[in-house]
Amino acid sequence: MDTLKEIYAYRHMIFSLVRKDLRGRYKGSVLGFLWTFINPLLQLVVYTVVFKIILKTNIERYYLYLFIALIAWIFFSASLTGGAASIVAQKDLIKKIYFPRQVIPISYVTSCFVNMLLSFIVVFIVIIFSGTGFNFSALLYLPVIMVVEYILSLGAALIVSAVTVYFRDLEHILGIVTMALMYMTPIMYDKSIVPERLLPIFNLNPMTHIIGCYRDILYYKTVPELSGLLSSFVLGTVFLIAGHFLFLKLQRHFAEEL
Amino acid sequence: MDNNIVIDVRNITKKFKVYFDKGAQLKERLLFRKRNRYEERDVLKGISFQVQKGEAVGLIGHNGCGKSTTLKLLTKIMYPDSGEIVMQGRISSLIELGAGFHPDMSGRENIYTNASIFGLTKKEIDARFNDIVEFSELAEFIDNPVRTYSSGMYMRLAFSVAINVDADILLIDEILAVGDTNFQTKCFNRLRELKSGGMTVIIVTHDLSTIEKFCDKAIWLNDGLIVREGRSDEVVDAYFRFMNDKKLETEKKAVPEKSGEPEQSENNIQEDSGEIDYSANRFGLRHAEIKKARMLNPENKDTRIFRTGERLTIEISYHINRPDEYVFGFGFYDMDGRCLYGNNTQLDRMKISPENTDGRISVDIESFPLLAGKYILNVAIVDADGTPMDFYRSYCEFEVVSHDRSTGYFSIEHNWRL
Numbered sequence: 001m002d003t004l005k006e007i008y009a010y011r012h013m014i015f016s017l018v019r020k021d022l023r024g025r026y027k028g029s030v031l032g033f034l035w036t037f038i039n040p041l042l043q044l045v046v047y048t049v050v051f052k053i054i055l056k057t058n059i060e061r062y063y064l065y066l067f068i069a070l071i072a073w074i075f076f077s078a079s080l081t082g083g084a085a086s087i088v089a090q091k092d093l094i095k096k097i098y099f100p101r102q103v104i105p106i107s108y109v110t111s112c113f114v115n116m117l118l119s120f121i122v123v124f125i126v127i128i129f130s131g132t133g134f135n136f137s138a139l140l141y142l143p144v145i146m147v148v149e150y151i152l153s154l155g156a157a158l159i160v161s162a163v164t165v166y167f168r169d170l171e172h173i174l175g176i177v178t179m180a181l182m183y184m185t186p187i188m189y190d191k192s193i194v195p196e197r198l199l200p201i202f203n204l205n206p207m208t209h210i211i212g213c214y215r216d217i218l219y220y221k222t223v224p225e226l227s228g229l230l231s232s233f234v235l236g237t238v239f240l241i242a243g244h245f246l247f248l249k250l251q252r253h254f255a256e257e258l
Numbered sequence: 259m260d261n262n263i264v265i266d267v268r269n270i271t272k273k274f275k276v277y278f279d280k281g282a283q284l285k286e287r288l289l290f291r292k293r294n295r296y297e298e299r300d301v302l303k304g305i306s307f308q309v310q311k312g313e314a315v316g317l318i319g320h321n322g323c324g325k326s327t328t329l330k331l332l333t334k335i336m337y338p339d340s341g342e343i344v345m346q347g348r349i350s351s352l353i354e355l356g357a358g359f360h361p362d363m364s365g366r367e368n369i370y371t372n373a374s375i376f377g378l379t380k381k382e383i384d385a386r387f388n389d390i391v392e393f394s395e396l397a398e399f400i401d402n403p404v405r406t407y408s409s410g411m412y413m414r415l416a417f418s419v420a421i422n423v424d425a426d427i428l429l430i431d432e433i434l435a436v437g438d439t440n441f442q443t444k445c446f447n448r449l450r451e452l453k454s455g456g457m458t459v460i461i462v463t464h465d466l467s468t469i470e471k472f473c474d475k476a477i478w479l480n481d482g483l484i485v486r487e488g489r490s491d492e493v494v495d496a497y498f499r500f501m502n503d504k505k506l507e508t509e510k511k512a513v514p515e516k517s518g519e520p521e522q523s524e525n526n527i528q529e530d531s532g533e534i535d536y537s538a539n540r541f542g543l544r545h546a547e548i549k550k551a552r553m554l555n556p557e558n559k560d561t562r563i564f565r566t567g568e569r570l571t572i573e574i575s576y577h578i579n580r581p582d583e584y585v586f587g588f589g590f591y592d593m594d595g596r597c598l599y600g601n602n603t604q605l606d607r608m609k610i611s612p613e614n615t616d617g618r619i620s621v622d623i624e625s626f627p628l629l630a631g632k633y634i635l636n637v638a639i640v641d642a643d644g645t646p647m648d649f650y651r652s653y654c655e656f657e658v659v660s661h662d663r664s665t666g667y668f669s670i671e672h673n674w675r676l
Contacts, residue, residue: 006377009377009379010374010377011379012370012374012378012379012380012383013371013374013375013377015374015380016370016371016374017371020360020363020371024360024362027362092357092358093357093358093375094335095335095354096335096353096354096357097333097335097351097353097354097357097358097375097376098333098334098335098349098351099375099376099377252336252337253336253337255330255335255336256274256275256336
């Protein structure tokens with residue numbers, strides 16, 4: 001409880017770290033902040049070419065189908081890989097000044113989150129121009145699923161950021177793991193084509209449900225299935241609580257290990 | 259617990275693992291098991307102390323005694339292995355000024371970022387912003403990126419932020435050495451103000467005069483334990499004595515017997531040429547020569563380190579080429595070449611016409627008056643008219659240690675009366 005209070009007291013530090021991160025990320029590049037939008041758009045082009053034109057998937061408006069999932073996925077995977085390095089990257093600060101260490105992964109995940117929100121502006125533009133339109137009652141669930149994904153991402157980031165301090169390989173291992181996870185989550189294909197015997201594994205993956213919800217809301221324009229939403233919320237909360245306690249324990253020796 | 263006690267340190271210990279060759283990666287951990295060997299070093303072996311509200315406490319001790327570690331434990335950058343630290347109030351630290359400054363951001367933005375690291379909210383920073391800028395004297399540069407600042411400006415900005423946090427406890431580690439003297443004075447004045455306003459201050463520094471001037475209490479740490487704790491002047495005195503003794507000790511060990519050879523032996527012997535190069539370190543006609551000069555401590559050991567108030571003997575071994583009347587002299591200079599004291603046998607109304615070709619002359623200084631510092635000895639033989647025969651401008655350097663902490667060059671007996 002004290003920790004939460006303290007983190008709240010340091011909220012301005014979180015804000016300024018997020019701002020610094022967002023502003024500093026593309027500093028010096030010609031296109032600057034535009035990269036926030038260009039990056040996912042280029043990924044979209046690549047995957048669309050591969051899956052729609054070469055592999056000839058028969059999903060309608062595949063670019064939108066993929067885009068929604070991709071933006072949501074990028075938030076999670078960036079939180080995981082970048083979150084892992086976040087504490088190590090701020091070692092100068094940690095070795096010299098006291099502040100609740102959780103501030104760093106929280107800031108990192110939050111800045112990824114803000115990036116996702118900004119990317120959703122592009123998603124909305126695409127939705128409008130494709131003539132897909134919105135279902136406004138379904139749209140009410142969008143913030144909910146975003147919060148659920150935030151909780152999950154933060155929990156995961158707390159764990160990997162703390163562990164990476166003691167075990168630096170994790171950062172590189174996570175590069176492979178997130179790639180594998182990406183193909184193990186129905187992002188570029190539909191869950192319906194997953195073989196029956198693999199389904200239990202897919203259902204264990206919280207991102208399967210989260211991506212599903214995003215698609216329900218924006219692509220299929222329906223209210224998402226509550227069971228999927230609930231199970232991903234429960235899983236996310238478990239991650240967050242586990243992450244919180246693990247972090248609390250591991251952070252005691254950060255200054256010495258860094 | 260007494261309400262006035264804001265810091266209560268109870269028997270804390272801290273060990274560091276010192277890896278011989280640390281492998282942080284899996285491959286290294288598995289492949290090179292041996293490399294994971296480490297030594298555990300006890301940095302703190304159980305220290306306890308209490309600090310009251312509004313007190314200023316100095317931590318002193320030589321390098322590696324654990325004082326900086328103690329400070330890091332107080333800031334909660336690190337945690338003790340055992341024991342407990344209870345602190346009350348908001349803590350601000352001047353351990354590393356400007357950590358977290360972003361060089362590309364302006365002074366203004368960095369004030370906000372930096373203050374937020376101390377746990378201030380936007381509103382609180384807004385309220386302090388003008389004070390911070392005013393104190394830093396950087397108003398006209400505040401919108402320039404910090405990378406354009408000089409290091410002095412950088413420190414000024416950082417210090418101004420840290421000192422305006424309105425902390426209840428301020429922890430300072432060896433940082434006031436930066437900045438010009440004016441700003442330093444300003445910092446200390448501000449610290450005094452804050453202190454009289456009830457702020458508690460803990461300082462770690464090697465500068466004993468800071469501790470004495472500013473702190474009410476001092477804690478002397480050695481080898482992870484508290485040696486002495488009490489009024490700052492008393493503790494500083496005891497520590498000072500200890501350090502002096504240690505210095506003498508190491509000097510003795512390192513150089514058991516210093517050879518009395520001059521550090522520079524320029525042998526521009528100017529036999530009878532009549533011309534003397536006065537700019538050389540050693541010059542003269544060499545009708546009489548200095549073979550060797552020794553500086554002896556009270557145990558008659560040739561050394562280069564002495565104590566104020568103890569006996570010092572200078573012994574000159576000479577060789578006479580032409581029997582005549584000669585004058586032997588010595589002098590002490592500071593490192594800038596200023597003469598602090600000089601004397602010779604003529605000034606002391608002695609007439610010396612050595613009969614043997616080789617001999618020794620020595621002079622005893624019963625109570626050596628120079629204060630702590632480095633000095634230069636010069637020795638010389640001149641003839642009765644003052645023509646240099648063998649003159650060493652700088653024969654050797656020597657060091658003096660002292661319990662007397664007066665400033666200047668000489669220790670002068672004195673007593674205060676009221």
